[in-house]
Amino acid sequence: MAICFINGNFNSASQCGIPVTDLVIQRGVGVFDSVRIYDGKAFALTAHMKRLEKSARLARIDVGDGAVIEKMTEVVREGAKRPDCPDGGNCIAKAYITGGDVVEHGQFPKPRHFVIFESGGNISTDDYKNGVALQPTDEGRPCPLTKSINYLVGLIQGSGRDDIYECLYCPDGKVTETLRSSFFICRDGKIITAPVGTVLEGVTRGIIIGLARENGFNVEERCPDVSELAKADEAFLTSSWREVLPVVRVGETAIGSGKPGPVAARLRQLFKANLDKWLDA
């Protein structure tokens, strides 16, 4: 059962609420970040919480001198070790900062914040074994450096079909990122992924790029053209929760052989082997 830290206390998440006057409910003014918890230890905690702070500043939500971020970082650490942390401390901690009730000169000076610990989402061993399919959409994700809660359009684009894992944003014929993950293709001996700024600064993305380069892979940071999907040898996505997940189809286009490829498998293996480096003490 999900637990939540709000207003200074941990509680069952279903008992925790936000007033209807908060702009997160009324106008989607809210940012968040997701931290994976492995056996009670947070993964890449500082990097995620720095990104949360950046998202808040870009969304003009006042986080002051960063004390709020420090406090939330401590809450993630504390919650991860609680006996009631979901799934024995193998879950997702999501830290939210809402717009609060007030807007002044286009700024949100009185945010609320909470951290919810809950079971991870829809991912199975089969997804790693068989790979997943994505639904391309012409839409882009506006303000890509801000991890805001405004997911509705992306959720609608990739939904209603059980064979689709999530949408792949392809604005103006360029492949950027998926609803919740960074996206990579392998082609002509290179790993290709969109540069930060056109996409969110994925924490796992950065770790995977580093591991790939250290291990002799050639990584190119540019947005692949949609037409390159048909020519790719393989594709995969990365995120804290998904680690490295093979993609075998985008819309009607099979990727490579239509089966998970060796690069994704190798990178996930490297990620697992090095995981300790990014786990909280």
Place this chain on the structure above:
Amino acid sequence: MAICFINGNFNSASQCGIPVTDLVIQRGVGVFDSVRIYDGKAFALTAHMKRLEKSARLARIDVGDGAVIEKMTEVVREGAKRPDCPDGGNCIAKAYITGGDVVEHGQFPKPRHFVIFESGGNISTDDYKNGVALQPTDEGRPCPLTKSINYLVGLIQGSGRDDIYECLYCPDGKVTETLRSSFFICRDGKIITAPVGTVLEGVTRGIIIGLARENGFNVEERCPDVSELAKADEAFLTSSWREVLPVVRVGETAIGSGKPGPVAARLRQLFKANLDKWLDA
């Protein structure tokens, strides 16, 4: 003070909350509609509640056979006449449907709903006398027929400057709508506004187009090119709360003489004169 109807009761809005587990908070899954209340009477209530139902369906939020919409319609009527309705019954009623806690096959089968009655926003006599300025943005509003709560990008685009009323969406060089209103220009003896589908089906927009045509104006429904702004004689926006509000500048471009024009004034006068037609009994 704002009041809210939720879970079967009216209360002070600050006492009403939504659980943090609701996808409206976690992922921006929510739709709403705003109904202006004049002296305890709702304006164009049925049209707004039909649009709310449409928004919910487009967002894949289950509203069943429409009984929820009927109930919310009754709540707007009832709240509008309460002694504690804000500003003596001259306010805005906002009806929300949230995604709830559950997503199944890309649908949201267990929504929550509430209606909040609050004071209207930032509009003054000076705004009508002097007109307002808009900030153009290259972004578009995705899924334009859905009035979702995903306003963050638009709020950021037009914010931080006290001289800017709100943003004007101009994707691909085409003028569509503003953050919260329909947008019109007057040029070469015509009134021009974007067609429904590229923009939200504005209720006041439809009423104003009808009044304009009945009174001998020529109305063309197409997206003006951004370059036409500099050539326009005047511009204005429409919404329930704003009625007909003159626009005198877009970015650095003065519209016409840089002062409110006669068409907007005439249309607002016609609107006021005919208002009773759309007021609830």
